Amino acid sequence: MPKPLSAADHAAVHDLADAANSADGVRPLSERTLLDLDLLHESVRHLLVWQGGELAAYAQLGRERQGELVVHPAHRRAGHGRNLLTNLAGQGAAAVWAHGDLPAARALAASVGWEPVRILRKLSRPLAEEDSAPVTLPEGYGIRGFVPGQDEADWLRINALAFADHPEQGRVTRNDLDRLIAQDWFDPAGLLLLTDASGAVIGSHWTKVDPAERAPAADGSPVPAGEVSVVALDPAVHGRGLAAPLTAAGLAHLAARGLRSVVLYVDDDNTAALRTYRRLGFTDLEVHAQYAPVSAARPA
Numbered sequence: 001m002p003k004p005l006s007a008a009d010h011a012a013v014h015d016l017a018d019a020a021n022s023a024d025g026v027r028p029l030s031e032r033t034l035l036d037l038d039l040l041h042e043s044v045r046h047l048l049v050w051q052g053g054e055l056a057a058y059a060q061l062g063r064e065r066q067g068e069l070v071v072h073p074a075h076r077r078a079g080h081g082r083n084l085l086t087n088l089a090g091q092g093a094a095a096v097w098a099h100g101d102l103p104a105a106r107a108l109a110a111s112v113g114w115e116p117v118r119i120l121r122k123l124s125r126p127l128a129e130e131d132s133a134p135v136t137l138p139e140g141y142g143i144r145g146f147v148p149g150q151d152e153a154d155w156l157r158i159n160a161l162a163f164a165d166h167p168e169q170g171r172v173t174r175n176d177l178d179r180l181i182a183q184d185w186f187d188p189a190g191l192l193l194l195t196d197a198s199g200a201v202i203g204s205h206w207t208k209v210d211p212a213e214r215a216p217a218a219d220g221s222p223v224p225a226g227e228v229s230v231v232a233l234d235p236a237v238h239g240r241g242l243a244a245p246l247t248a249a250g251l252a253h254l255a256a257r258g259l260r261s262v263v264l265y266v267d268d269d270n271t272a273a274l275r276t277y278r279r280l281g282f283t284d285l286e287v288h289a290q291y292a293p294v295s296a297a298r299p300a
């Protein structure tokens, strides 16, 4: 049975992730991986490599057999990355994420014969004061903030419908949602719900403000940035032109909070979403790649 991490282990993983972020310019562990540091979950495993009292490397084998790993900048090129990747594979990892798709990650994956199987793009767009103007919705539709204790089931229903084919987002559980709501950054007013004429929830736009997030402002300088975290529309109302105003309503919320930049993540093969976001002025910021053994990369 896997053991939970101690408070000291937990803090050391955060320090290691911060050190890698400073060295590489990209955060090596996803929000979900960091959240799952707290989770005593049969399907989440933690691998920690200590050297001279310092955490030299960390890997997590998460749900859906996906892994993430990071080596402290002061302990690189010493074999820790390959050891952890081999260990993850031995414990059943089907794939690992390389945030930023850095040359070292690419080289490490290639050295064990793994190939990129999924590309996630991080896009950004400057926000101007004009973006905070209220958004006009088609007749009968409305937008309101999430009410904790009331809207959880509706949000989960729309999320599951909208992301039925998505490997992670479609599987968000009530427990995951409760843990997200408990995060410091959670702001119910930033979790917008789209309602129809009957008041039923038919979509949502979860905007997020992580104090550590930075992206280019209009003049190119890095400034605190909000995030278009999850835009979900019930498939039954697709094709009614609701995605653009729902997205714009989230941008307006972030701009009204004084943010001057916004980021989002989108799968490279989600052509429709990429086109929508590019039309709204988003441009490429980072690329994140998922690597898997060659046999998984090439379906038989």
Ligand SMILES: CC(C)(COP(=O)(O)OP(=O)(O)OC[C@H]1O[C@@H](n2cnc3c(N)ncnc32)[C@H](O)[C@@H]1OP(=O)(O)O)[C@@H](O)C(=O)NCCC(=O)NCCS
Binding pocket: 020, 024, 028, 069, 070, 071, 072, 075, 076, 077, 078, 079, 080, 081, 082, 083, 096, 097, 098, 099, 102, 103, 104, 105, 106, 107, 108, 109, 111, 291
């Ligand atoms: C990618 C990362 C995990 C590599 O960790 P590491 O401990 O330095 O890697 P290793 O020492 O085990 O290197 C194994 C092989 O990977 C390749 N490699 C690793 N870093 C490399 C680099 N900077 N340039 C070229 N090749 C590199 C080499 O083939 C190396 O073998 P060699 O040292 O015998 O030549 C580390 O750079 C890191 O934490 N990056 C940020 C997080 C990340 O990208 N994680 C995703 C990993 S898939």
